[in-house]
Amino acid sequence: MSTTKARQTGTHVTLSRGDDLPWMLICDEHGGCCEFDSKRQAIYFRSSPINWCEWCADNWRGTDYAG
Numbered sequence: 532m533s534t535t536k537a538r539q540t541g542t543h544v545t546l547s548r549g550d551d552l553p554w555m556l557i558c559d560e561h562g563g564c565c566e567f568d569s570k571r572q573a574i575y576f577r578s579s580p581i582n583w584c585e586w587c588a589d590n591w592r593g594t595d596y597a598g
């Protein structure tokens with residue numbers, strides 16, 4: 532399990548083992564999570580939580596760096 536800071540949103544994301552799929556990303560700020568088949572996929576999406584955390588997506592849309 533490892534936590535990194537997503538540059539896109541400035542929020543922290545944890546890579547962990549999933550329940551249904553082998554890998555899971557968790558947004559530390561909001562508790563949003565998404566599961567992935569492969570670690571490569573999970574790492575690819577780790578830096579862009581707006582794609583899988585609905586709260587990050589909302590926040591991102593609401594800020595002036597959207598677009």
Ligand SMILES: [Zn+2]
Nearest residue numbers: 558561584587
């Ligand atoms: Zn989030």
